[in-house]
Amino acid sequence: MLLQIKNLHAQINGKEILRGVNLEVKAGEVHAIMGPNGTGKSTLASVIAGREVFEVTAGEVLYNGKNLLEMPVEQRAREGIFLGFQYPVEIPGVSITNFMRTALNEVRKYHGQEPLSGAAFLARMEEKKKLVEIQSKLTNRSVNEGFSGGEKKKNEIFQMAMLEPQLAILDETDSGLDIDALRIVANGVNALRSKDNAIIVITHYQRLLDYIVPDIVHVLFDGKIVKTGGKELALELEGKGYDWIRKELETR
């Protein structure tokens, strides 16, 4: 099992956001987590990545059998967890090239590998840029500075491609994308699917799932996963809206 979340509770500033999440993800799977605004989707992603503003009050998270909650943020990343940010932050003056080279070599060092040579690194960049149709010039620019919404999201997937994570969590990667950018981003993600890695796609809308077809769909509601099904569940949600879930829960 790649990722195992058991009865996870987390809060921020004393307000409980996650109220007992259970989730299992195997290598080779693509999961979609859907749900209305404010139900804890992004919080779940942040807690897995290790953002310390969220306090875990109960439960456990195992990653390849290891206790993930004990690891610092960078160690989780080096172990192969990647978070595609909903709002990627700008880092003025730091070129994407420099940023990625630093990151990639840190990850390699952790796994006892030599740093990539300049030539090998650049070749890898060129290859991965094509995947998300990034223009050459973009990687000379500062990380996310002055990027359009589409460029930011493409840059996230580009970084994912560079780092080849075992578990990628894409937090509302579709927000702010026009239909062309959405297609490009989705194609990039699909190209990175393999039997060895897993992807968790967090989204409000069915739209993205037309392009990235999930194996399993979860509905997160009020800090818990309340419904799990196949890809058809996403279509059902699209048709009936989240009120349907709410009503179902009330009558239960």
Place this chain on the structure above:
Amino acid sequence: MADDTRNILDEVTGKEYKYGFVTEIDTEFAPPGLNEDIIRFISEKKEEPEFMLEFRLNAYRRWLGMKSPEWAHLNIPPIDFQSIIYYAAPKAKKELQSLDEVDPELLKTFEKLGISLEEQKHLAGVAVDAVMDSVSVKTTFSDTLAKHGIIFCSFSEAVKNHPELVKQYMGSVVASGDNYFAALNSAVFSDGSFVYIPKGVRCPIELSTYFRINAKNTGQFERTLIIADEGAYVSYMEGCTAPQRDENQLHAAIVEIIALKDAEVKYSTVQNWYPGNKDGEGGIYNFVTKRGICKGNNSKISWTQVETGSAITWKYPSCILQGDNSVGEFYSVAVTNNHQQADTGTKMIHIGKNTRSTIISKGISAGLSNNSYRGLVKVTKRAEGSRNFSQCDSLLLGDKCGAHTFPYIQTENKSSIVEHEATTSKISDDQLFYCQQRGIDAESAIGLIVNGYAREVLSKLPMEFAVEAQKLLSISLEGSVG
């Protein structure tokens, strides 16, 4: 700022100074204290002509009537000028003809600092003048340069071999009574570097001086004089370090630059004097007067500085833009950590017509430090059509440090344009988290972000210096902020 960030910053801002070692070397000292006899002693030791001794004594008499400046945003403890040794020199047995005759301990010291004095081993052709305590130890590549008519030697040699140039230009930009520390320097300065680039000559290699304070209780007072004759070009770099000592040591230098018609001088500094320990004990007091004059039309002087060291920095590399269409530039990154204090900036004095100046200042404060930018842009009546652009950015790491900006703008001329921009920012938790999520630990992330922040200035440094400066920025902030 979240607690975790604070802890990271605490860790990041506690690293050790790398150059704190002392070289055991036979050194000749003057007795401590300052009086006319000491000044005569220095002048005699250096076998100086009469005009130099007069220059020194005049400066000393002026200094006696002056007071230490109090206008800077600095807390300067009283300095006992009578306890300082004003002359210390590694003992040399005779006149040095080749490198083989230089004390191997000295060579080792500079090797340790990453400065090779062996010309054949030297990378990419950088000529070096190495100054330890009061004297110039060795100047490399002098012969090669001489073929172009370029003079690059220690100040003492220039006094002996080129007295007419020294006489004409010394004190012409920074008068001996310019300010308290300039007067002190003019009285007791021991050595430094001298550069003359003849008409129309483009200096083919980077020139560089490396200053090292080694001896205890010693002040370092060096002087640099750079003259670029008409149409000449030179790029000059200055580096400095000092051993780790519990007491404070005084460094009061003067740099004068003269650019004649169509000449260009690029002056780069990486200042890494010992900054004192985490509790603010020890460290260099760095009181430096640097000024250049664009004397001729279409001349240009550009200052680039990366300031990471010293307990106290008081320094304002300036440009007097006298020639029409002349250009002055100031690019600065100043980092303060722990208990360091810096009050640094520039003065751009527009006198000629259509003169232009650019000021880019990036202050980075961490720990309990205080970092001030102080700048004057003055446009005189004559300076029609002149322009200035200033940008002063401050980056704060942690919440116990201070960043201050004191811009002064005086313009007497309606056809001129003066612009000033200023920002203050912090490294955000979001930026740190983003880097960490990609596998970069917090310390490296801060180094990365700070280097990115300073990139505009770092990119102005010569290649040979840029890499060193980048590393230095990261190291300076290790364990720095809290």
